[in-house]
Amino acid sequence: MNIKVRGDSGSASAVSSVVVDESAIVIRIGRPGGTGESADCTSRADRSALLGFAARADCYQGLVLWHRYEAVYALLLAKQAESDGPAGGVESGADVYTRLYDPLCQVAASYATAAGVRQCTAEHFVEAAVACMERIPAVGRLMRDGLICPAWFRRVVEQTALVDDADLLAFIDAEIAHTLSVVGKLSAGRVEALVSSIVAEHDPDAVTLTREQVKLAKQVRVNPLGEGVSEVIVTASTEDAMVVKDVLDAVIAGVCSHDPRTRGERRSAAAVARLAGTDFVCECGRDDCTAELSTEAIASRCARVVLHVVVRKETLGGESDTPAHLDGYGPISAEHVRELAARPDAVRREVDLGELVDHQAQRGNAYRPTAAVDAAVRGLFGTCSWPGCERAAWKSDLDHVCEFNHTDPSAGGPTCVCNLNPKCRFHHGLKTFVGGWVDDQVVDANGVIWTEVTTPEGFTVRQRALNMRLLPELGHLTCRHPAPTRPGSGHAGVAPERPRTRVEAKHQYRMRRRAANRRAREVVEAVVPTGASVTECGTVWGTEWGEPQF
Template structure:
């Protein structure tokens, strides 16, 4: 027998008239509406069962089969799912209609996805006060509404920032309660080593392992995961990490001196407001590779003996954002500011940390006539991971050059501070290959670790300083098509 859904006319929402990404975007919005209606039905079942039992949903029910257990069993039968999955659906229903109603309505309206709502719920689980969760819900919904497209990482960061600024004491208490430790577990075939530590120390460990693992030559036969394992073991046991290429003349061996030099380039970046470091405000900070930090956590990191604090004057970038001898490359301050603004790769859905990305011109830089367009400034640069940066340089076929709707996430930047500009897509000439070009192990822009060298890993805290006018305006930017705009830098 045919389902009744096969007879529903979906042309009103674009199904049948749209294709490609626009159709997928419309269908995802429909998924959010259907899930909202499902949770609404489950929540009605919970309230009805609670009314019959005389027990409130937020009360402690010590019966063997409580309200949630009875409703979850009925949900499991209806959806043909496991009891644990049905129990999660029941808790999501309560979150959507009691704790996070405004964020849930964004899911209903297609602004965020079902998975994004789950990330928001995860970040707000520890907030117990009713007034506090209401404020977090309102703040998170207002911030998410400013995005052109919300990925799971975006939703998680926005919710965590709201919690960090509205409930910093609670977030700090939960962070300290997590504790530290090292656990070694074994099974029949091997063993696992788990290190529970702070996010800043984990970032230093991760970058240190990468620094040693990348010291091999291009002919090394191991995968990156195996190289990282061997590098971690070598660091912990103080043994030598060598290349597995098999070439007797290969000099790619991580001796003690090489490891010390590699560690000199390890930098963990934290971005914070000057008022946060001084204790005047509780504005959240940002740790590259992790995400949002509460204000107290930022001050703890800044107090470390290996922390290097560098004031970053964003307003001053309107005077000079490109290097004097090379207008294609940004200054160190401009490079840091762009990475700090985005936090991750600017491609929608990509969570690659900004300091592990390349910087890309939104409007293509004109090497023949630098003054003609594609200026090197904060508003015309964005970070892209190596994959997405290469993808923009190879052939873009007709399917990828389709129209992007206004609500598509590629229309806006990841942060509302600066406006996103569509990058002009280059069409290859006749006979140009479609294969991904092979690149050497070089970076088009210097990593922050190359700027200052010391003989141990460091934590760089970039402080957003403010001076002068609240809004500094620079020259207009023009690409090769003649399209121009104003270059605005807002502090």
């Protein structure tokens, strides 16, 4: 096997390769020039290569682990063949292959001795090897090829552990491998969300069993930590735990800016106060304290705590088992979301897709999206759209990817699904106020919405909107906004004159960078499906879809 790997940005300066034969694994990791204490990396290409090397040079850990799994799996097969053979119980004694000392246990014992680890750790390793070679081999090959890291692979093993039908497991394995290979940049949270949604859709029992186990495990435990400190562990359903956390945040939001405690210390004090029925107070000790911790103020903030769930209409009706998305958590099973919808405090709102086609900005204010567009975009992305960030979508800002021009709206980015995505406050500010960052959003010919972020060093990361499987309609909406016009002067004869305003200049710069990024992307292997082209706004919405619920 001979593999050549390039960085995400397509830089050719750090080409790496792997050669695997019968006797050796030869790994060549391309090291970009300009490293060292006296590094001179003034060019953008040099900095992009250095960033790619720093971020991606560990991608071969999965390759080595895959071959380790292959080796221990071969030992396991050999041990199983011995136990099944005619001499299996004769030469070694009749009690060797019992329930306790089965082939897996024996191989794990040998591995534990050689590796210097505990027996339970060794057994987990052998079980993961069996999963890699037998249960989910397609996902295992993704780890081997460096697309997912070992930690992500282990999470896939855990999430597919309850699937017991061999044919269904083979299908789920192929579906997971295909999905992870086409969605662009991955992170731990995205891998877990995508895998859990696939398992929940095709084998609801694999999720339901886990949920039932959690229900039986609901309890309160107190564990002493020493030095007069103990921890209280409350096990609750996902939605209740999230509400508790949000309520605590609403309580501690009332302290003044001089409170000396950390956020964790404030949450702890607020939780104890709520459970004990005492007052939560600010500890600034100042006479001019401006804390708002009255019963009425706390109740007002707690009343604004809302959990958002995005679910298909047919899932609520029982016609489908498509998983839903719980904001701040991730995919939840169809049975779970139907339980949530049946709660007396649940409020159900339908999104009118016809309204999205008719208009997407508020009438009279082209900058503000409608409530339907706001909910649809947040539900589509599920989290902050920045690669690696998992901030909940409803706790993030809704950002115009191509900046809205308040002076001349027709010259700036439109308020449209094709130009909106959620960004947490940090990444929103990073994109807006720090020079060199460029983000883009495109809809390919198949109606798949992609986002791209380019660092100041020129390193580009591309990923698919997280919940495209849940809301595919949004990629097929027809954009009715006019194309941006060429920026003109924003001044009315006031000296000193400039050819364009700061907003227009920044917009023009970003459009140039986006165009350059697209041209660079054309010379490397496309991430979109074979035969698909990238368009700016999407294709005509010509298919009947079930309406999603929010």
